[in-house]
Amino acid sequence: MPKVSMTVNGKRVSADVEGRTLLVQFLREHQRLTGTHVGCDTSQCGACVVHVDGKAIKACTTLALSCEGANVTTIEGLANGTELHPMQAAFREHHGLQCGFCTPGMIMAAIDMVNRLGYDLSEDTIRHELEGNICRCTGYHNIVKAIQAGAAAMGGLKVAAE
Amino acid sequence: MAGTGIGARVTRKEDFRFITGKGNYTDDINRPGQAHAYFLRSPHAHAKIRKIDTVKAAAMPGVVAIFTGADIEADKVGGLICGWMIHSKDGSPMKAGAHPALAVGKVRYVGDHVAVVIAESLAEARDAAEAIVVDYEPLKPVVDLASATKKGSPVIHDAAPDNQVYDWHLGDEAAVKAAFKKAKHITKIDLVNNRLVPNAMEPRAAIGDYNPGEEAFTLYTTSQNPHVARLVLSAFIGIAPEHKLRVIAPDVGGGFGSKIFIYAEETICVWAAKKVGRPVKWVADRTEEFLAIAHGRDHLTHAEMAIDENGRILGLHVKTRANLGAYLSTFASSVPTYLYVPLLSGQYNIPAIYGEVEAVYTNTAPVDAYRGAGRPEATFVIERLMEVAARELGMDPAAFRKKNFIKSFPHQTPVIMCYDTGDYNASLVKAMEIHDVKGFARRKRESAKAGKLRGLGYSAYIEACGIAPSAAVGSLGAGVGLWESAEVRVNPVGTVEVLTGSHSHGQGHETTFAQLVAGRLGIPIENVAIVHGDTDKVQMGMGTYGSRSGAVGMSAIVKALDKIEAKAKKVASFVLEASEADIDFKDGKFSVKGTDKSIDFASVALQAYVAHKFTGEQLEPGLKEGAFYDPTNFTFPSGVHIAEVEIDPETGVTTIAKWTAVDDFGVIINPMIVEGQVHGGIAQGIGQALLEGAVYDANGQLLTASYMDYAMPRADDLPSFRVDHTTTPCPSNPLGIKGCGEAGAIAAPAAVMNAVTDALGHENIAMPATPQAVWHAAQAGLARAAE
Ligand code: FES
Ligand code: FES
Numbered sequence: 001m002p003k004v005s006m007t008v009n010g011k012r013v014s015a016d017v018e019g020r021t022l023l024v025q026f027l028r029e030h031q032r033l034t035g036t037h038v039g040c041d042t043s044q045c046g047a048c049v050v051h052v053d054g055k056a057i058k059a060c061t062t063l064a065l066s067c068e069g070a071n072v073t074t075i076e077g078l079a080n081g082t083e084l085h086p087m088q089a090a091f092r093e094h095h096g097l098q099c100g101f102c103t104p105g106m107i108m109a110a111i112d113m114v115n116r117l118g119y120d121l122s123e124d125t126i127r128h129e130l131e132g133n134i135c136r137c138t139g140y141h142n143i144v145k146a147i148q149a150g151a152a153a154m155g156g157l158k159v160a161a162e
Numbered sequence: 163m164a165g166t167g168i169g170a171r172v173t174r175k176e177d178f179r180f181i182t183g184k185g186n187y188t189d190d191i192n193r194p195g196q197a198h199a200y201f202l203r204s205p206h207a208h209a210k211i212r213k214i215d216t217v218k219a220a221a222m223p224g225v226v227a228i229f230t231g232a233d234i235e236a237d238k239v240g241g242l243i244c245g246w247m248i249h250s251k252d253g254s255p256m257k258a259g260a261h262p263a264l265a266v267g268k269v270r271y272v273g274d275h276v277a278v279v280i281a282e283s284l285a286e287a288r289d290a291a292e293a294i295v296v297d298y299e300p301l302k303p304v305v306d307l308a309s310a311t312k313k314g315s316p317v318i319h320d321a322a323p324d325n326q327v328y329d330w331h332l333g334d335e336a337a338v339k340a341a342f343k344k345a346k347h348i349t350k351i352d353l354v355n356n357r358l359v360p361n362a363m364e365p366r367a368a369i370g371d372y373n374p375g376e377e378a379f380t381l382y383t384t385s386q387n388p389h390v391a392r393l394v395l396s397a398f399i400g401i402a403p404e405h406k407l408r409v410i411a412p413d414v415g416g417g418f419g420s421k422i423f424i425y426a427e428e429t430i431c432v433w434a435a436k437k438v439g440r441p442v443k444w445v446a447d448r449t450e451e452f453l454a455i456a457h458g459r460d461h462l463t464h465a466e467m468a469i470d471e472n473g474r475i476l477g478l479h480v481k482t483r484a485n486l487g488a489y490l491s492t493f494a495s496s497v498p499t500y501l502y503v504p505l506l507s508g509q510y511n512i513p514a515i516y517g518e519v520e521a522v523y524t525n526t527a528p529v530d531a532y533r534g535a536g537r538p539e540a541t542f543v544i545e546r547l548m549e550v551a552a553r554e555l556g557m558d559p560a561a562f563r564k565k566n567f568i569k570s571f572p573h574q575t576p577v578i579m580c581y582d583t584g585d586y587n588a589s590l591v592k593a594m595e596i597h598d599v600k601g602f603a604r605r606k607r608e609s610a611k612a613g614k615l616r617g618l619g620y621s622a623y624i625e626a627c628g629i630a631p632s633a634a635v636g637s638l639g640a641g642v643g644l645w646e647s648a649e650v651r652v653n654p655v656g657t658v659e660v661l662t663g664s665h666s667h668g669q670g671h672e673t674t675f676a677q678l679v680a681g682r683l684g685i686p687i688e689n690v691a692i693v694h695g696d697t698d699k700v701q702m703g704m705g706t707y708g709s710r711s712g713a714v715g716m717s718a719i720v721k722a723l724d725k726i727e728a729k730a731k732k733v734a735s736f737v738l739e740a741s742e743a744d745i746d747f748k749d750g751k752f753s754v755k756g757t758d759k760s761i762d763f764a765s766v767a768l769q770a771y772v773a774h775k776f777t778g779e780q781l782e783p784g785l786k787e788g789a790f791y792d793p794t795n796f797t798f799p800s801g802v803h804i805a806e807v808e809i810d811p812e813t814g815v816t817t818i819a820k821w822t823a824v825d826d827f828g829v830i831i832n833p834m835i836v837e838g839q840v841h842g843g844i845a846q847g848i849g850q851a852l853l854e855g856a857v858y859d860a861n862g863q864l865l866t867a868s869y870m871d872y873a874m875p876r877a878d879d880l881p882s883f884r885v886d887h888t889t890t891p892c893p894s895n896p897l898g899i900k901g902c903g904e905a906g907a908i909a910a911p912a913a914v915m916n917a918v919t920d921a922l923g924h925e926n927i928a929m930p931a932t933p934q935a936v937w938h939a940a941q942a943g944l945a946r947a948a949e
Contacts, residue, residue: 020285034190035183037415039363040448044869047363075183088181092173095834098842099668100180101363101415107181123882130877134869136363136416137668139845139906140877142838 006070008033009077017064023057024048026064027074035075035104039134046133049105049112050074056112058132075104078111086153087111087146096146098137109133110147111154119155121148167681168897171834174673175687176666185413188367188384193441196369197226199431200287201444202277202294203453204269207303207525207862208316211267211296214277219293224286227438228294229430230277231266239263239433240399242424244490245641248328248499248521256328259319259523261489263399263426263433269298270318270488271525272862273453275426280438284445303525303862307462307485310522318488318523327486327495327521332503333577337514338468341477345468349551354928355539357460357485357856358849359872360532362667364415365446366455368428370435378406381432385411385695386421386665387705390642392697394424394492401432404697411695414667418846419531420455421667422707423492427454452867457856458532460485461498461539467547473557475566477514480506480543484521484529491530495521500578500638501536501626507575508544509586509622509800510566515576525862531707533846534625534904538911541623545912549619550925559916560590560599563622578638579626581798583890589824590622593802596884597822602806605819615809615923615940616819619916620802623909627901628713628797628894645792646710647703648718650679650726652785654771656764657689660722663703664715665695669839669903671711674831678716678897682723683763684750701788709901712831713797717895721789729785730766736775737761797892799900801825803844805913809921811944814937816852816918822884823909828892828900836902837885843906844883849875850907851914855930873930923947 005014008031015030027033027050038060039047048060051073078085087107090096097103113121113129121129126144135143166172179185216228242261249255260266264275277294281287302316309315310325318325342348369382379402385391388409396404414421431442446455462483468476484498503517552562567586574580602618609616629635632643649661660679664671676690693699706715727747734752735742744755753760761769766785769775773783806820823840830836853873857865866872891898911929918936919925924946927939 018285028190033183034187035185037187037364038189039365040869042448042868042870045363045448075181079182082178084181091181092177095174095838097177097180098670098838099362099364099416100176100185100413101187103180104183124878127878127880134363134874134876136361136418136846136874137842138838139841139843139875139883140880141841141882144877144882 002065004064004068006067006072008072009074019065021064022060023062023064023067024059027059033074033076037101037104039101044134046105046109047102049108049133051108051112056109075107086157087150090146090150090153094142094146094149096138096143102133102135106133106135106143110150113147114151114154119151121151123148166677166687168677168829168831170677170832172673172677172687172832174670175676176670176672187364187413187415188369188382189445191369191382191412193369193371196441196443197280197282197438198284198287199434199442199444200279200284200291201275201427202279202291204265204272204274204276206269206298206300207272207305208301208318209269209298210301211265211269211276212299213297215295216277219279219290222286222290222293224282225290226280226282226440228277228279229264229434231262231264234262234264235266238400242426242429243394243398243492244495245492246496247639248330248495250328251331256495257322257326258490259321263429271527272864273527274488278430278434280434280442305524305526305858305860305862307460307483307522307524310524318525322523325523327490327523329520330499331516331518333516334514335516338477338479338516341514342468342479344470345476346471347469347555349467349469349547349554351465351547351550353463353465353543353546355459355461355463355542356850356929358458358532358854359452359856360418360420360455360458361874362416362418362420365448365451366421366425366427367445368431369441369443370432371441372436378408379432379435380408380410381428382410382412383428384414384421385409386414386417386667386707388665388695388697389663389703390705391424395429395432399429409697411665417667418533419458419535419707422705423456423530448869449867452872453864454527456491456528456530457487458529459539460529463543465543465547467551469551469555473555473562473565475510475512478506478512480517482519484519485524485526486521487524487526487528489528491528494528494530497531497536502540504578505537505540505624505626506544507577507579508541509568509624511568513576517577526858533843533907535708537625537904538908541621541908542912545621545623546915549916559620560594563590563620579796582795582893584798584800584826585888585890586622586800588888589800589802589826592886592888593804593822593824596824596886597804597820599804609808615811615921617807617917617921619805619913619920621909621913621916622802623905624798624800625904625908626796627709627799628793629708629710630796631794632792642704643792644704645790646714646718647701647788647790648722649788650719650722650786652726652767654768656685656767658683658685659691659693660719661693661700662715662719663700663705664711665706667706669706669711670832670835674835675716675719677831678719679723685763709799709903712899713892713895713901714791714793716897716899718789718791720896721791722787725787725789726785729787730770732781733766733770734761736781737766737769793895795894797828797894797900799825799827799902799905801905801909803909803913805917807914807917807921809918809936809940811940814933814940816931816936818848818881821881823906824886824888825902825905826888826890826900827902828889829898830887839902840885840906841883843904844910845875845880846907847910848880848914851911851929851931853879853930
């Protein structure tokens with residue numbers, strides 16, 4: 001079996017995997033990082049979204065082997081101990097989650113949205129950009145609010161840091 | 163404590179683990195030495211199984227065992243059950259065909275369970291399943307609901323030779339006939355309530371584990387009601403007696419009804435764990451969920467309403483054919499009967515109602531409760547009828563509703579239900595105001611200028627929640643009582659664990675239940691932990707569905723808290739050396755009336771356990787109380803939703819331009835959570851009306867078995883919602899709660915379709931009103947207008 005090595009949440013990891021092993025399996029089964037979820041088998045729901053080299057991807061349709069040497073961030077890598085990432089905090093503050101199953105993918109997709117489009121996101125932009133993430137519980141109303149607030153908070157942090 | 167008590171918008175205690183990826187869903191659990199199960203499913207809708215050859219597959223790498231229906235039979239594993247007995251008009255019991263966990267001799271829908279392969283890895287199990295050779299003799303399938311019982315149709319179950327499960331009725335047929343004789347106007351309507359796939363985002367999963375030393379099983383499962391699962395697996399399927407079977411439903415990623423039922427897969431996992439001597443884990447992929455989870459809705463209905471010369475409703479006659487699929491799922495029989503016809507009175511004074519329901523088998527996935535379960539179907543019938551009738555009478559739909567609203571309570575409908583309280587007019591008036599219904603004409607003109615069609619639709623819904631008074635449902639055929647249990651354990655340091663039979667899978671019980679307890683005992687909300695979802699911790703419970711956890715589950719907690727307070731007062735009276743009658747309890751303090759002597763709750767808890775201030779004869783040590791609460795009536799949440807749509811006749815795309823909901827849920831514990839429930843429900847209702855539909859082809863193949871083909875509502879299909887409330891507290895439970903979990907899904911489909919038909923100017927369009935369907939309807943309308 002081939003060996004794959006990558007950095008996950010800042011930690012160097014490697015494992016022997018089958019050629020067909022998906023990144024999401026590598027994360028969930030080999031690394032026991034079960035925050036990344038699987039909600040479909042057609043790359044539609046976004047429950048599996050993680051960041052690879054700073055970009056959001058669907059880990060359910062990415063082969064682990066294709067991430068050789070990559071820098072991977074999962075939902076577990078966002079908070080600093082109990083200090084939440086502003087997007088995580090915004091989801092809690094605005095009740096952007098119910099069952100929580102879609103949430104890790106939503107948060108990862110939302111941060112990517114901010115990285116690409118900036119801190120001032122309109123409702124329309126957010127709704128459109130969420131095309132690849134399905135939530136069955138919230139009706140998206142509060143997810144949209146959370147992302148808007150989370151984006152602004154990320155902007156505020158950036159300003160504060162500068 | 164004002165910040166966290168009843169009525170406060172407390173952020174959720176459970177969120178930290180979910181937003182940091184630390185949730186604990188069934189698929190996140192792994193047991194040492196576990197093997198993986200994969201189910202070989204039928205590719206045919208209807209076929210005889212001549213032979214299953216597993217020899218080659220069994221020799222494949224990693225295969226631990228392969229089981230088929232023959233093994234189930236040999237081990238005398240009981241079949242899956244339907245827990246609600248319905249009797250037909252002629253008094254005969256419903257005709258339930260056998261439902262083995264693995265098919266025996268015959269398969270009855272695409273996705274039916276033929277064999278299970280257990281292997282070292284899922285990939286190996288899947289590979290081996292491919293190598294199983296099944297010799298099928300395909301039979302003609304029964305797919306079309308309308309013609310399922312036609313003479314000469316293929317027979318799905320020998321027990322039901324004409325594919326009819328029951329032909330049931332409720333109400334006074336003669337009174338309805340008389341009402342129609344007197345009618346000035348009769349409105350008739352034919353409706354399709356489209357088949358839906360629940361699609362909780364977490365697919366079902368199960369792990370069976372067997373401990374031979376203790377001869378005890380553990381089942382980890384994605385369940386809304388682990389105790390009912392244990393009861394059924396134990397008493398009916400016969401896996402193990404209850405004290406040897408522990409069922410754990412950890413974090414569950416949404417249910418919407420679909421995770422109430424006891425399915426073949428978890429049954430097999432727990433049974434097979436002993437057979438192979440290893441834990442057996444199964445996780446559904448999304449395709450399997452589409453194929454084999456219990457679907458929802460799927461009714462064909464003809465309804466007629468009789469109206470007098472003053473615009474008052476005289477009577478209602480509803481005839482429905484309900485598709486129950488290939489087997490009777492756990493509560494399937496109750497959904498189109500007692501959860502449906504008793505709600506047909508809606509918010510209206512209707513003196514005579516007669517409902518007839520014929521339930522049939524087809525070669526499709528089983529159909530059972532899905533968010534709202536029967537009540538959305540009832541609301542769709544009555545609210546489409548109200549709108550169409552108003553249009554036919556040339557009356558304003560809001561005025562027609564107002565005229566017929568029930569105005570005094572309690573109100574006994576002709577179909578079982580006794581509505582306890584409500585103010586339907588208040589919700590309608592408030593919703594119209596918030597929505598700016600007055601401005602609709604202007605907005606419609608503006609749309610018209612842009613070449614768009616605009617429509618407005620109302621839905622004034624009612625639901626029956628707080629399910630349910632046990633004796634009442636027992637008399638209607640339920641196999642179980644529908645009370646709830648609670649146990650409050652106060653620790654010596656004054657922290658509290660509350661064990662509840664309710665189950666949270668998105669509803670936020672860990673927060674709302676804690677709000678109740680913290681407020682009542684005057685302790686910080688952080689000091690309260692809610693324990694649920696484990697039959698070894700919580701003794702017994704009925705689970706979460708039917709918007710029952712507030713009205714029933716929390717009422718049980720109130721009962722237990724009453725006992726805690728009474729006992730704590732006794733303890734305090736010894737500590738404060740006062741008579742029990744003189745002890746007051748307020749804001750977390752026990753004090754002696756008329757003195758400044760007091761002691762806080764935590765100190766009383768400690769005193770209850772150190773037990774130095776009283777003798778064993780005077781008082782039992784400890785502070786722990788349990789309660790069972792059986793509701794005395796259903797609860798009746800109600801409200802008005804207003805949908806405003808804009809249709810582009812060129813593309814057929816319907817946009818929800820505006821949405822207003824005003825609901826009466828009685829007392830609300832946490833408005834933030836309640837609004838979230840409403841948002842989610844509306845989204846599912848809009849999904850039903852505009853996007854979703856499970857479609858089988860003539861051969862019984864499910865054409866919509868993935869998110870590529872089944873249109874789930876996405877963020878850009880929906881607007882933000884305006885959600886508000888009116889309040890009439892429920893008189894039948896101690897907190898005044900009515901329930902909110904299903905309201906949106908119940909109200910929304912009728913509101914959307916009333917708006918769409920208003921925009922189109924005619925009634926002839928069915929759900930889902932896809933762009934294609936709307937385009938055809940819009941073009942036909944334009945052509946008619948041009949004539
Ligand atoms: S699991 Fe990756 S998109 Fe659904
Ligand atoms: S919170 Fe349950 S699917 Fe989004």
